[in-house]
Structures are given as structure tokens and as C-alpha cells.
Amino acid sequence: MTRITFERELSEIQEDMFAMANMVETAISRGIQALKNRDLELAQGIITDDLAINKKRYDTEEKCLEIMATQQPLAGDLRTLVSVLYITVDLERMGDHAEGIAKIAVMLGDEPSLKPYIDIPKMAEVSIEMLRGSLEAYRDRDTARARVIVNRDDEVDALYDKVYRDLLTLMINDPETIQRATYLIWAAHNLERIADRVTNICERVVYLVEGKIEDLNVSKY
Amino acid sequence: MTNTLASERAEQPPRSHLIIEPEGPSVFGLENVSFWYGRKQALGDISMKIPVKRVTALIGPSGCGKTTLLRCLNRMNDLIPGVRLEGSVNYHEHNIYAKDIDPVEVRRRIGMVFQKPNPFPKSIFENVAFGARVNGYKGDMRERVEKSLRQAALWDEVSDDLKKSGLALSGGQQQRLCIARALAVQPDVILMDEPCSALDPIATLKIEDLIRDLVKELTIVIVTHNMQQAARVSDYTAFMLAGVQGVGQLIEYGPTRELFTNPRDQRTEDYITGRFG
Amino acid sequence: MQGEHIEPVDLRATGAVARRQAFSRLSRYLLLAMSLLGVATLVVLGYITIDDGAGRIDLDFLTNYPSRFADQAGLRSSALGTIWILGTTIVLAIPVAVGTAIWIEEFAPKNALLTFVKLNIANLAGVPSIIYGILGLAMFVRFADLGPSILAGALTLTLMIIPMTVIASQEAIKQVPPSLREGSLAVGATQWQTVWSHVLPSALPGIITGVILSISRAAGETAALIMIGAFSFIAFDHSLNPAEALQDDFTTIPIQIYNWTIRPQEAFRQNAAAAIILLMIAVFTLNLTAAVIRERFRRTY
Numbered sequence: 059m060t061r062i063t064f065e066r067e068l069s070e071i072q073e074d075m076f077a078m079a080n081m082v083e084t085a086i087s088r089g090i091q092a093l094k095n096r097d098l099e100l101a102q103g104i105i106t107d108d109l110a111i112n113k114k115r116y117d118t119e120e121k122c123l124e125i126m127a128t129q130q131p132l133a134g135d136l137r138t139l140v141s142v143l144y145i146t147v148d149l150e151r152m153g154d155h156a157e158g159i160a161k162i163a164v165m166l167g168d169e170p171s172l173k174p175y176i177d178i179p180k181m182a183e184v185s186i187e188m189l190r191g192s193l194e195a196y197r198d199r200d201t202a203r204a205r206v207i208v209n210r211d212d213e214v215d216a217l218y219d220k221v222y223r224d225l226l227t228l229m230i231n232d233p234e235t236i237q238r239a240t241y242l243i244w245a246a247h248n249l250e251r252i253a254d255r256v257t258n259i260c261e262r263v264v265y266l267v268e269g270k271i272e273d274l275n276v277s278k279y
Numbered sequence: 280m281t282n283t284l285a286s287e288r289a290e291q292p293p294r295s296h297l298i299i300e301p302e303g304p305s306v307f308g309l310e311n312v313s314f315w316y317g318r319k320q321a322l323g324d325i326s327m328k329i330p331v332k333r334v335t336a337l338i339g340p341s342g343c344g345k346t347t348l349l350r351c352l353n354r355m356n357d358l359i360p361g362v363r364l365e366g367s368v369n370y371h372e373h374n375i376y377a378k379d380i381d382p383v384e385v386r387r388r389i390g391m392v393f394q395k396p397n398p399f400p401k402s403i404f405e406n407v408a409f410g411a412r413v414n415g416y417k418g419d420m421r422e423r424v425e426k427s428l429r430q431a432a433l434w435d436e437v438s439d440d441l442k443k444s445g446l447a448l449s450g451g452q453q454q455r456l457c458i459a460r461a462l463a464v465q466p467d468v469i470l471m472d473e474p475c476s477a478l479d480p481i482a483t484l485k486i487e488d489l490i491r492d493l494v495k496e497l498t499i500v501i502v503t504h505n506m507q508q509a510a511r512v513s514d515y516t517a518f519m520l521a522g523v524q525g526v527g528q529l530i531e532y533g534p535t536r537e538l539f540t541n542p543r544d545q546r547t548e549d550y551i552t553g554r555f556g
Numbered sequence: 557m558q559g560e561h562i563e564p565v566d567l568r569a570t571g572a573v574a575r576r577q578a579f580s581r582l583s584r585y586l587l588l589a590m591s592l593l594g595v596a597t598l599v600v601l602g603y604i605t606i607d608d609g610a611g612r613i614d615l616d617f618l619t620n621y622p623s624r625f626a627d628q629a630g631l632r633s634s635a636l637g638t639i640w641i642l643g644t645t646i647v648l649a650i651p652v653a654v655g656t657a658i659w660i661e662e663f664a665p666k667n668a669l670l671t672f673v674k675l676n677i678a679n680l681a682g683v684p685s686i687i688y689g690i691l692g693l694a695m696f697v698r699f700a701d702l703g704p705s706i707l708a709g710a711l712t713l714t715l716m717i718i719p720m721t722v723i724a725s726q727e728a729i730k731q732v733p734p735s736l737r738e739g740s741l742a743v744g745a746t747q748w749q750t751v752w753s754h755v756l757p758s759a760l761p762g763i764i765t766g767v768i769l770s771i772s773r774a775a776g777e778t779a780a781l782i783m784i785g786a787f788s789f790i791a792f793d794h795s796l797n798p799a800e801a802l803q804d805d806f807t808t809i810p811i812q813i814y815n816w817t818i819r820p821q822e823a824f825r826q827n828a829a830a831a832i833i834l835l836m837i838a839v840f841t842l843n844l845t846a847a848v849i850r851e852r853f854r855r856t857y
Contacts, residue, residue, distance in 0.1 A: 060485055063491050064511070
């Protein structure tokens with residue numbers, strides 16, 4: 059085998075990206091937990107942890123540029139590095155959305171919940187599955203799987219619509235709830251955005267393997 | 280596209296700003312080295328430190344003095360009549376140009392690999408054994424030869440016929456044989472003068488991998504006209520340029536990743552982006 | 557592109573090209589004719605010589621001493637003299653010549669003295685052999701009081717062939733690529749180790765060629781030896797002990813040939829022709845040996 063250094067650097071940077079995805083996944087599930095349990099301490103923790111995610115993104119970007127500058131990647135190697143660059147940006151934004159959920163948990167404080175949280179945790183669950191699946195598709199260079207995952211975005215969008223409608227009804231019936239309901243719509247919106255960004259990752263998987271940039275999810279919404 | 284002369288530049292950044300001395304111990308310390316071929320000055324006032332067990336690349340356009348500088352490091356330039364050096368080249372705190380220093384002793388510790396593979400017209404075994412033998416090695420020569428060939432990642436390809444002429448090998452193998460020959464003397468430093476310029480891309484990458492492997496044990500200084508190669512293999516890069524009247528100068532020196540992503544001097548940037556001249 | 561008209565191309569030679577090509581072909585035949593002229597002369601000379609002398613060659617011709625009678629005269633003493641003279645010359649000349657060449661090419665500081673020495677060697681190589689004969693007569697025969705002995709003859713020939721051997725050896729050493737020296741010096745070999753292990757082995761085929769050519773010249777040398785007085789009638793074998801043999805008077809085949817050709821009798825001219833044939837065979841064998849040694853070396857290196 060030749061180009062041992064380059065091979066090592068390439069695999070390292072992809073490992074970094076997977077680690078970052080894990081951090082984001084944890085942030086999302088903890089965000090929902092904090093929201094559900096009104097756990098302010100956990101919520102604060104997520105907000106601090108997001109700094110680490112942001113730092114990881116900048117480190118990865120710098121490392122990508124360094125590899126591009128010193129190793130002259132081409133073809134598949136070049137697509138890998140470009141994909142890593144884009145995916146880490148998406149992951150970082152997902153981290154921000156998770157942080158947004160945590161912030162909402164803080165804003166809601168210990169006010170009583172409007173209704174039992176069912177759909178929002180469901181949205182989070184699907185988003186996390188999608189995120190995990192997209193990175194597995196990346197790792198296995200599995201475009202078929204990536205294309206399947208993309209379609210689950212519609213599931214999340216449908217859930218978001220339902221949450222939105224339910225909360226709107228609540229607000230119309232009882233203006234007292236407007237503030238809390240609005241916060242919850244924001245939280246749901248954050249999750250919806252997360253799922254959207256997962257579709258970007260899936261597009262990168264297709265680009266990485268097939269070299270084509272295509273819009274996979276022509277959303278019905 | 281813009282190749283401004285030093286004198287034309289209104290605000291020249293201070294020297295110290297362009298030279299980032301490597302961290303950690305260094306094997307060479309150059310102090311104000313100037314060099315002449317007869318009356319023609321080839322190097323002007325070069326000061327730099329070369330770190331231990333790292334790859335340091337010297338890059339720059341043709342005629343910038345990078346090869347001259349390299350050959351100053353093991354007194355290879357002594358062989359040319361009418362040369363003169365000012366300043367000092369310190370190797371582990373000893374000025375190798377001091378009066379009581381023997382160039383043979385210097386070259387034993389500081390090996391060299393040349394631009395064109397130059398194996399001796401002898402067997403592979405003799406090629407590697409020669410250096411050890413002339414330096415009075417009395418131990419098991421077979422073992423030393425095997426070890427050197429293994430280090431040079433050539434053993435597997437030649438082990439079944441060490442009697443074969445070194446010239447019968449392919450270009451890339453010849454160059455690795457030359458590296459094995461240098462290693463057999465167990466040097467502290469290996470200087471490489473454009474070691475891949477006569478090789479095809481695959482052989483080149485093999486040598487580059489070898490360089491990364493060797494640098495765990497010793498120090499390597501490499502001259503290359505191939506910037507990408509410098510970027511790939513080196514830890515530190517020095518950019519040189521022939522200034523007024525063709526005198527080679529050190530323009531910028533620092534960690535390779537910084538020099539290639541964020542050069543501090545416009546001339547360095549122009550050179551590495553291919554906009555030079 | 558559609559509809560675009562393409563001019564037809566004619567690649568047969570016409571006009572100026574045809575004229576230049578005709579001249580080129582003519583020059584080839586002209587040059588061939590010139591080289592054939594040289595070969596033809598040689599063939600004619602060779603034929604005449606063989607026609608005259610071939611019948612005279614037999615074992616007696618080789619083993620007989622010179623004689624007043626043409627049919628009893630032989631090459632014994634002159635052949636032995638030639639062998640002694642050449643052997644001694646080789647022993648004396650090669651170390652000095654090769655050593656000088658190595659010094660000039662590898663060790664000498666490149667200064668005015670060196671230029672002066674090189675210029676002198678080049679000039680000496682062009683000095684006519686008779687001048688060396690006069691020098692040998694004055695220095696070795698008279699001043700050193702060696703008499704017209706084998707030693708004096710060999711010393712004279714040594715002086716004569718050293719310049720050309722030096723130049724040939726220099727050329728051979730110059731052909732050794734500098735990269736070989738650098739490779740050796742770079743692993744910490746001294747200059748002498750570099751010369752001994754790499755430069756000399758690589759230059760050896762060239763040096764051998766130069767030496768053999770010089771020896772061939774010495775083998776055919778007449779004037780210088782006659783000048784120092786080697787024109788004796790030798791009817792004895794030289795001792796095998798060099799200390800004694802070197803003091804002997806001597807004669808050589810070329811001198812013997814000269815000796816015979818100046819005699820009026822036709823029979824002696826036949827002797828001369830026969831001796832010429834043998835001398836030529838000897839020189840040819842010498843050159844062939846050189847070629848074989850050279851090829852052998854080239855293969856191992």
C-alpha cells in the first residue's frame with residue numbers, strides 16, 4: 059500500500075466526523091429529555107456541550123483544508139473530503155438546533171406542561187434514527203439506504219404539522235397557553251430542521267459514491 | 280504574476296515574522312551562511328534551525344540555491360574547486376566548517392541521496408556493504424545489509440538475488456538501494472536532493488512513504504522542485520528564492536501545513552499557487 | 557467540420573527537398589569511397605607482404621639466430637628482445653602513467669601548475685620518437701652508463717609512451733560519472749577509497765585500451781631504439797634473471813626487419829616480409845586481447 063500517511067489522515071478525519079455525529083445525537087436526545095423532565099441542569103449542560111460540537115467542526119474543517127493543501131486529494135479522496143466538510147457543517151447546525159431545544163427547556167422552566175409530550179419525542183426519535191442511519195449509510199457507502207432514509211423526512215414533517223395544528227388549537231381555545239405553545243412549536247421546528255439536514259447528509263452519501271449532486275427529497279411540504 | 284523584487288516592496292515584514300523556528304531539539308543550526316562559487320555568490324546570509332527526526336523540505340524555483348544549501352550540510356560542496364563559505368553550519372553544536380573537522384567524518388554521519396539514482400556498478404550486496412566496510416564495520420555484514428535493505432523497503436524485492444547488479448534494478452528500486460546504502464552507515468541525518476525527480480509517480484509515492492517511515496529514526500532534509508511532494512512528506516518547509524544578482528535567500532520557513540495553507544509572504548504564496556514569475 | 561475544403565497533400569520529395577536529398581545520398585557514397593580507399597591500401601600492402609613472406613615462415617625461422625645467410629637467419633633473438641623490452645616497459649610505464657593520470661584527475665589542485673603539467677604532457681605525446689631516442693642515448697646510455705642495454709631501451713620506450721598512456725588514462729577516468737564519486741564520498745569513504753573501489757574499476761577498460769595501444773606503438777618502435785644503439789648482432793638467449801638480462805645488448809623484431817630490408821639480396825627482403833607478417837599478427841593479438849579484457853570487464857561492471 060502506498061500513501062500511508064494520507065490514508066491515515068483520511069480515516070482519522072472521518073472518525074472525527076462520526077464522533078461529532080455521536081455528540082449531536084446525544085445532544086438531541088438529551089434536549090428532549092430536558093424538555094420532558096424540566097431538567098434545567100441537563101439543559102444547561104447541553105448548551106455548554108454545544109461549544110465542543112462547534113469546536114469540533116472548526117477543527118475538522120481546518121484538518122480538511124490541511125489535507126487538501128498537503129496531500130492533493132483527487133477523485134474519491136477529494137469527494138470524501140468535500141463530503142466531510144459539508145456534513146460537519148450540517149452536524150454543527152443540528153447541534154445548534156439541539157441547543158435550541160435545550161434553551162426552550164430553560165425558558166419553559168418549571169411551568170406545568172400543556173399536555174403530555176408524545177409527538178415531539180416521536181419526532182426526535184425519528185430524527186435520531188435518520189441521523190444514525192445516514193451516517194451508517196455513509197460508512198457503508200450504501201446509497202440505496204441513503205435514498206430510503208431521505209423519505210423519512212416526510213414522516214417528521216407530518217408529525218410537525220400535527221404538533222403545529224394541535225398547539226394552534228390549544229392557543230385559540232386558551233390564550234393563556236400562547237407563550238408556552240409557541241415555545242413548543244419552536245422546539246418542534248428545531249426537530250423538523252434537524253431531519254431536513256439529515257437529508258443533506260444523505261445527498262452527500264450519493265455524491266460520495268456516485269459523484270452526482272442531486273436533490274433527493276422533493277418534499278411534499 | 281507578481282514577482283516583486285525585495286527592494287521594490289515598500290513594507291517588508293520583519294524577518295522574524297517569516298521564520299518560525301521549529302520547536303524541540305534541532306540537529307542543524309545555520310548561522311548567517313553565505314556561499315560563493317568562485318566570485319558568484321549563491322547563498323546570502325541564511326540562518327535556520329533544522330529539527331531532529333523531522334522531514335524538512337527546501338523548496339523554491341530553479342537557481343534559488345536549495346541544492347547548494349543542502350550540499351553545504353555535509354560538505355559535499357567541498358569537492359567543487361573555488362568555493363567559499365561564510366558563517367557557520369552547526370551540527371549538534373559543532374561547526375562542521377571548523378578547521379579541525381574532517382569532512383569524511385561529517386559525511387559518515389550525514390548521508391546523502393542524489394537526484395539521479397547512482398548505485399555503484401556492483402552487486403546489490405556490495406552496494407550496501409560498501410559504506411559500512413569503508414567505515415570499518417567489523418560485525419556481521421550480511422545482517423547489516425539485510426537490515427538496511429529492510430529499512431529501505433527493498434528487502435522483499437531483492438532478497439533472493441543479492442548478487443544481481445544494482446544497475447539491473449528499476450529506477451525506483453535503484454533509488455531505494457541508494458537509500459539503503461546510505462542507511463548502512465547508520466547516519467544521523469539523510470540529505471535528499473530531489474530524490475524522485477527521475478522516477479515515475481508510483482515509485483515516487485513509495486519513496487515518500489519510505490521517507491515518512493525513516494523519519495521515525497533519523498532526520499531528513501529534502502530538496503524538491505515538486506511543491507506537492509514537499510507538502511506531502513515534510514513537517515517543515517523552507518521557501519527559498521534567488522534575490523538580487525541571483526543570491527539565494529531564505530524567504531519563509533515554518534511548519535509545512537502553515538506554509539501551504541497560509542503563507543505569510545506574498546512571494547511564497549505566488550510560488551506555491553503557481554503564479555510565480 | 558462540414559463543407560470545409562481540405563487541400564490535397566503531396567508528401568513526395570519535390571523541388572528543394574529533392575535536391576537536398578540527392579546531395580545527401582551522394583555524400584553517403586562519397587564518404588564510403590573515402591573509407592574504402594584506406595582499407596584498399598591496407599589490403600594491397602598486406603597482400604604484397606604475404607605474397608613475399610608467407611613462404612618463408614616456418615619453425616626454423618622462429619628459432620634461428622640471425623645469420624649472414626638469408627635462408628638460415630631467424631627471429632629468435634629479436635623476438636626475445638622484443639618480449640624483454642616490452643615486458644620491462646610495461647612494468648615501468650603503467651604505474652607511472654596511471655598514477656599520474658589519477659593524480660591529475662582526482663587529486664591535483666586545479667591551479668596553474670596543473671594546467672602547465674597537462675599542457676606539457678600533451679606536447680610530449682606529440683614529440684617524434686627519434687627525439688626520445690636522442691634523450692635515451694644521452695641520459696641512459698651515456699650519462700647513466702647503461703650502454704645500449706635492454707634497460708636503457710625499455711627506459712627510453714617508457715619515456716616515449718608515458719605521455720600517451722597518461723592522456724588515454726585521463727580520458728578513461730574522466731568518463732567515470734561524477735555521481736559515482738559522490739555516491740562513494742557521501743557514505744563517508746575517503747578520496748583514496750573512492751578512487752580505488754569505484755573510479756579505477758570503472759576506468760579500467762579504458763585504461764587497458766590506452767595501455768595496449770601504447771604498447772603496440774612501443775612494439776613497432778625502431779627509430780628510438782636504433783638511436784640508442786640497439787643494432788647489434790645478437791646470437792644468444794637472454795638470461796631469465798632480469799638483473800642479468802637487463803644489462804644485455806639486444807635487438808627487436810622491427811630492428812631486425814629494418815636490418816634485413818637494407819640488404820640488397822632478394823632473400824633478405826623475403827625474410828623481412830615474413831617478419832612483418834609475424835609482427836602484425838603479434839600486434840593484432842595484443843589488440844584482440846585488449847578487446848576481450850575490456851568486454852569481460854564491461855560485463856561484470
